[in-house]
Amino acid sequence: MATGIVIVQQYQRMVVQRFGTYIGNKSPGIHLLIPFLYQGTKVDLRERVTRVPTQKYITVDNVVVDMDFVIYYRVMEDQVDRAVLEVQNFEQAVINLAFATLRAVIGAIELATALSERERIRDEVQLRMDEVTSRWGVKVSQVEINEVDPAQGVKAAMERQKSAEGIKTAEITESEGQRQAQINRAEGEKQSAILQAEGLRQADILQAQGEQQATVLRADGFSAALERIYNVARTVDARTMSLQYFDTLKSLGSSPSTKFIFPMEFTSMLSPFLGMGNNNQGGDNNSNASGNSDGNDNNRQ
Incomplete structure (x- = not known):
């Protein structure tokens, strides 16, 4: 130079x-x-990589955390004059701006959010820094948070809380499983009872239908038997009926009973046989008479 x-x-x-x-x-x-x-x-104009040293930051719920992060930035070619004329030392300005921006972002969120939403913090820090560094002709291309480290006491409290939440979740899961198992068992018993009742109902229906059909068949058989008896009885005369009565009397006589009761119609039923006996006796008398008459004639002769 x-x-x-x-x-x-x-x-x-x-x-x-x-x-x-x-x-x-x-x-x-x-x-x-x-x-x-x-x-x-x-x-x-090359992209610079600067690791911001670990600093203490306070969250909105007053928890102190140690954080360190890395920023990637470079000077824009068409705005290189701003990096010389608008700021005394743009590198130091970018680092100090990173401290202030991250402190503002962390101070507006809770510890749980800071631990679980690093990407959100990263994007917000990058957006805020880029709005300021654009005046210097500097573009912040990326911000990466390496570590969020709360105090030792906070860690122990978080571990106890996590353990309690794990136990709570396990108990809830177990109770939910037992509840679901009871529901499943009750549903199974319900279905079993329904199926059993349906089976008994079908069995009763089938049994009733079988009994109905059997009754109809018995009635049909009895009707046919009566019809046949009636047809046969129409051809039976009084003598045949009397023989049937005699057969019945014979059976009664073979029993050890000492008393017999005869229906009033019994004598009327015996009338055909009595008539047959009278007719036979009349015939014999007539023959004897004719014989006597012949003898008398012979004697006369």
Whole structure:
């Protein structure tokens, strides 16, 4: 720079001032600057990676946590003059801004949110920083939170809370399982009772239908038997009926009973046989009479 010959690398741009007045930017290559008349400032356009040291932050529920994070940023090529003219040291400005932004974001959320929603915190920090660094021609491309470490006492309390929640969840799950098992058993018993009742109902219906059919068949058989008896009885005469009575009397006579009761119609039923006996006796008398008459005739002769 003292000799007036300046080499600008490919990843650099040079902001040129003349007598302290900005006159433009120089692209990569060899440039000649007259000493004391021109002043050039090189700016690296490559992306910078800066790890922000661990700091203590306080959440909205007054819990102190230790956090460290990494930011990725670079100077925009078309705004390289702002990185020289708008801020004294843009690198230090970006780091200090990262501290302040993260402190503001953490101070508005609870510890549980800070532990579980790192991506949300990262995105919010990046958005807030980018709004400020755009004045300096700097673009914050990414923010990554490495660790959120609460105090030891808070850790122990969180572990106890987690253990209690685990026990609570296990008990709820167990009770829910028992409840579901009871529901399933009750449903099974209900279905079993319904099926059993349906089976008994079907059995009763089938039995009733069987008894009905059997009764109908018996009635049909009895009706047919009566009809046959009636048809046979129409051809039976009084003598046949009398023989049936005699057969019955014979059976009664073979029993050890000492008393017999005869119906009043018994004598009327015997009348055909009595008539047959009288007829036979009349026939014999007639024959004897004819014999006697013949004898008498013979005697007369």
